[in-house]
Amino acid sequence: MNIQIAPSILSADFTRLGEQVKEVEAAGAGILHVDVMDGHFVPNISIGIPVVESLRPKTKLPIDTHLMISEADRYIERFAKAGANMISVHVEAVAHLHRSLDLIHNLGCKAGVVLNPGTALSSLDEILPYTDFVLIMSVNPGFGGQKFIKSSVQKIANLRKMIQDRGLNVHIEVDGGIDMTTAPLVTQAGAEWLVAGSAIFCAPSPGEAVVEMQKIASQPFSV
Numbered sequence: 001m002n003i004q005i006a007p008s009i010l011s012a013d014f015t016r017l018g019e020q021v022k023e024v025e026a027a028g029a030g031i032l033h034v035d036v037m038d039g040h041f042v043p044n045i046s047i048g049i050p051v052v053e054s055l056r057p058k059t060k061l062p063i064d065t066h067l068m069i070s071e072a073d074r075y076i077e078r079f080a081k082a083g084a085n086m087i088s089v090h091v092e093a094v095a096h097l098h099r100s101l102d103l104i105h106n107l108g109c110k111a112g113v114v115l116n117p118g119t120a121l122s123s124l125d126e127i128l129p130y131t132d133f134v135l136i137m138s139v140n141p142g143f144g145g146q147k148f149i150k151s152s153v154q155k156i157a158n159l160r161k162m163i164q165d166r167g168l169n170v171h172i173e174v175d176g177g178i179d180m181t182t183a184p185l186v187t188q189a190g191a192e193w194l195v196a197g198s199a200i201f202c203a204p205s206p207g208e209a210v211v212e213m214q215k216i217a218s219q220p221f222s223v
């Protein structure tokens, strides 16, 4: 499994954003996670299209836009044009999920489906073959620094089995409460891409935190 650390800039120091992104990129982060919140789908407001546009020329990392916004379809094209490489939408935030994924693909981006902690894996039954990655939320979306919901580990393991049983090539990303303790739990369950905000950007050295998490998360199963 190719484990990638995806720092979430939600916890970055926005006055030093370019510098912090360079630091995590140099340390080996594989994906740059951008949390977009509208104060409607989730009870918080964050950042959006102009920040993606500003980051695009500053990093070679794939930009992963996690859209926590109602009527996400209305904004997908603008995020793609701003430079996003990966766009994920919540099952509950679009009316026609298949159409949304088509739109994302037609814009040349990888398409992801996001499941909240309270959303069942069965909601993926029909859409899984059209999905490049599934983002399992291990906290309720809206804020950084929340406590990891432990049942997410079993959910990831069940999803890994579902993907294998169906012979699909779908990646599993996990987001929320990922730190040096929870990272190995989720990778051992089958997650490949680990979103981490506070564990990276609230650490004394974000670069060192990326290196450490990559190492811890990539350790083989212990018995």
Ligand code: DX5
Residues within 6 Å of the ligand: 008, 010, 011, 033, 035, 066, 139, 140, 141, 142, 143, 144, 145, 146, 175, 176, 177, 178, 195, 196, 197, 198, 199
């Ligand atoms: C939460 C966001 C996360 C958030 C994770 O709604 O989707 O990406 O930044 O933050 P931590 O890693 O601090 O839980």
Ligand code: ZN
Residues within 6 Å of the ligand: 008, 033, 034, 035, 066, 175, 195
């Ligand atoms: Zn996120």
